[in-house]
Amino acid sequence: MLTFEGLVQDIIQRRGKLGSKEGADSAQDYQEVWSTFGSYVRSCLEQRRGLQLNSFCKIGWTIQKKLGKTAYRPYFHFSDSFIRSYLPEAARKHAASVAGDLCSFEDFNFSKAALKFSKQLTKDQVFTMLRALVQRIGDSIADGREMEIGLSDVGKFVCRSDREPRFIFAQEFHKQEALTPRDASGSALEKAPAAPEKAPEKARGQPSQATTKGLAVAKEAGTIRMDSVPAHAEDVKGFDGGVQRPMGEELPKSASAPGLTALQFKRELAFKEAMDRHIAAMEAHAAEAVAEKDAWDCHVNECLLQERDEIQARKERNHLNLHFLKHQMAMGEQKRKEQRKEDIEAASAHDFPSFSEVHPDEMKDFIKGQQEKVRQALDDQVRTNNTLRNLAKQKDLALELSQLQANREELAMLRKADRGDAEDALNICSKDSKDR
Template identity: 70%
Template sequence: MLTFDALVQDIIQRRGKLGTKEGADSVQDYHEVWAAFANYVRACMDQRRGLQLSSFCKIGWTMLKKLGKTSYRPYFHFSDAFVRAYLSQEAARKHTGQVPQGDLCAFEDFNFSKAALKFSNQLTKDQVFTMLRALIQRMGENISEGREMDIALGDLGKFVYRSDRDPRFLFAAGFYKEEGVPPPTAEPTVPGAPAFRKEAPQAASLGVRGAQPGAAPTPPRAAQTQPEVMTMPMTQPELQCFEGGAPRAMGEGEMEKSAVPGLTALQFKKEIAFKEAMDRHIAAMEAHAHEAVAEKDAWDSHVSECLLQEREEIQARKERNHMNLHFLKHQMALGEHKRKEQRKDDIEAASAHDFPAFSEVHPDEMKDFVKGQQAKVREALDDQVRTNNTLRNLAKQKDLALELNQLQANREELAMLRNAERAKKAYDKEALATAWNADIRMKNIWKAIDNHSKVAPKGPSKVTLDESLPPSRAGSTVSAGRIMTGSVRRTPLGCSTSMSQLEARSNGKGLY
């Protein structure tokens, strides 16, 4: 029967030591982890609550209410993950079909940090997780292998597994006595052989017996009442099929040539199908075993890396604490030195005067002192007044200079604007006068042309166009851009010239 110590030794042999401790210390760590788990469960149950570990089980209370009174009964149930991984199909169906009597209490999820800090002495969260997982996994593997087990969980009870019954947890009798409820009745023992056991008894009821080719068939037992039996000789390969050899598919002709005493054709086919299914199941188990081994190796490497990182973090924390200690000591030394220097300065400052020793001053000396202080104050006030007046005068001079500069700039700008205006007006005036003169000359020319045929010539002399036209206002028809002067001849002469004057001028008689 497997106990907890044997379970721990098996785990250590399979997985090795998880850390830098020796083998004895590792065993103590496993014991401490299991004790922490038991204390965690006990603390929850004392508070009328339950504890749930998703990879293993749920332990708590069921509440029964009868006639206004509430009674509590201990409750245990394997988790679905544990049932699917390690229990047989029949046991899983039984376990799944169990219905708790009454209402379940509130369940708390298992907290590995809380278990390490509150219910253990020196374990870490990773150690609790790793070791508890290894214990649960090895317990499940022993259950699936059919090894009997009896492992105590503190003073709560014990995990029990027998080959003739399903795994269960038996609570201590003290729980039922404290609550005043009767303990559960023992279930009757049903003999039977679990599936896939190494020491499983032979299936005698099948009546599978082989015979060498050519041998006489053995008649079936009289006690068996079976349908028509096929008495066919069994070949050597087919015998090996049932004795552990590799199965092979047989045709109808081969089945007719072989014979198994006491075995019908339907049973023979069922046995062949069972053997093939068993081989497929074994192959799946081998693949699962390879996956489990790979997962174990990956987990071991992960745990080693985590432990290495944790040791590095602890070392780095120690170094930081050491540096912080040196820095604090240096700060304390600097503070002490500063206090000593300050005390020394205070002593020197206190020694520089005769306080608190007081002496009376003579009245004449007091009067001279007061007069001296008044003279100093008056002189300081006079200096302040002179300084303020000087600053005020400088500011006024600066403002006056700025005003003069601004005034000069304004005058220059106005003169420039006036000159520009005058030049513009003179240019416009000259342009207008030139245009006026040109217009008048053009009109006189047109009048001379129109009246030329009305005047008869009296002599051989000829009048040219230049002699008949009056001169321009400026004295020239070309100087259009000449600036006008203040002459009294502003009105053009040709404006009042009549035809008679033009005719007289053409005859050589002047008007003047």
């Protein structure tokens, strides 16, 4: 039969060691997480509320009204997700919800569980290890293994060979309890006998009946103050600040009778003020968390927008690249077609490689024809060479004649220049002789 220790060992073997370097510390962490879950459940049950873990189950009370009294019956039901994932068809029918009025259920708060009901666990540890335990319990139920796992002093999970898992509450939760007032320790209050009329008002630190009724009326009106409560110094001894009183449970109207002492009343007021401070601090933390969440959401949205823009730009680049590649492929195909067309035209310009054998009777005529073709080609070649040679000679002769003409013109120009210089010299000499 599978127990909680075996369950933890299976988790450690399958998922590895979590929470510490040693397997014993990991098992202790799992034990503390399970104890935290049990303490959370018991706290909610004591406050006449239920606890709901969406991935596992709902534990709470069914409300029955008989003869003007309200009685509570323990209630357990696996969550729909757990039933769909792990329970067979027969167990699903067995786990059908019970008809009737149910108490209010509180969603499992991992932060509250880690801070209030554990010693050293964190929110992440509670979430991770509790999820591993729930998954392993579901796998064991689906495999048909027998198990019996206790949940603190609340009850135990039992699964037998018939594969019908159920939760058995402890005996104290099976007693029908009417809705009765409860004191600071969580036990039912009994109406105290009225004080004697001649009793002194301040005897043993107890207020008189009139004073108590006045305080009760003032408390209900919400106008009472801590310094207006008559009390002696010894009345505040053992003041616990409302720690032992279950949270969320208000003082019933029947407790405002003369049986309520000044110490109890001050505890109620102190608890209310402490609760107000706690709620204010939680609201401040919640506002800070909401602001951080909004900032984080804004950052995530900006990152998503940037990622979308980048994806869109990448798509556009890929589209342009695809269009360019298609254009290149089309150009290459057109070029291959044109090249093939040119090759066909070039191949059609001659009869190579068309080889045909000449008939023996036509061999001489073929040879003569070929000789004539060769002779004609040689004659054309000789004629072309002679023509080119004559053209070159004519070009050289024309060049020589033009050069000779240029030389003659240059000599004539030089002679004319010499004659002009001599005449100028004679003119100068004749002018000098006349001057003398």
